[in-house]
Amino acid sequence: MRYSYNNLWKLLIDNHMKKKDLEVAAHIASSTIAKMSKELPVTLDVLGRICEVLKCNIGDILEIIY
DSSP, X not given: OEEEOHHHHHHHHHTTOOHHHHHHHHTOOHHHHHHHHTTXXXXXXXXXXXXXXXXXXXXXXXXXXX
């Protein structure tokens, strides 16, 4: 199983944000951003905070590939 955050990266571009901006706004660690860049799983809490910042749903930022 693989986790794709490609939709998240596209949303950041659409919102004129960098990964560092998201890190600060959502109060997440740089290591978490690194995990996401490597398509590794992160906690639902992190995903929830990202969704709150971007005003979206988890399905808008995460795709699970079997």
